[in-house]
Amino acid sequence: MAIKKFMFVNRKAPYGTVYALESLEVVLIGAAFEQDVSLAFVGDGVYQICKGQSTDGIGMKNFSPTYKALGDYEVTKLYVEKESLEARGLTLDDLMPLVWEDEDDDYAEKPSIRLVSSEELATVFDEQDVVLSF
């Protein structure tokens, strides 16, 4: 199977709609088929990877721990749009420290999150074969 570059663009907060969870499921499926998968978090999508999520009050499953498994699936490129983060008064410290383990470097943990400007993100989009928006 030919390997394509897939970009999943996450635009919505995690629990008001089913978009975030659906995107994550498709990401895991794409990665299981050994495709080159990247994620982008823009707009309210940045809330998906915020630390300390709790769904106790809304009776939904808290699926935020699953983002920590992305490294195991070799999904190591998580682009976060700087402007979106700043507009919400957030910094990198408010996001989960998502990492991947580099097998070729004695399993060293390396950060998966890449903070990029909107302009840089446009360049990344340009390099993709498939862009899917959620």
Added chain:
Amino acid sequence: MPFEANGKTFETDEEGYMVDLGSWEPDCATVMAELEDQPLTDAHWEVLNFLREYYDEYQIAPAVRVLTKAIGKKLGKDKGNSKYLYELFPYGPGKQACKYAGLPKPTGCV
């Protein structure tokens, strides 16, 4: 098909995966395995316990490729390969082991 373990009835979906993942107990694994003529040894339990821990931490059933790699890291390279895991779980380490461990079917598994 629902099954009985420890005097209780457990519901499953049409493929035999437990509906209420929270109600799993070790006897569930033993009974589900017996129904498929698959005796569980310590080696099987090692994988099942690993899967339970993985699910607790990440809230998903890992794809078989991810499972293989993670087992290799935790339990040693001699166990982190598909030959070893398929010998233990001939119907597929993802599908069969996740079922006994009370996990959902792995995402991306057909």
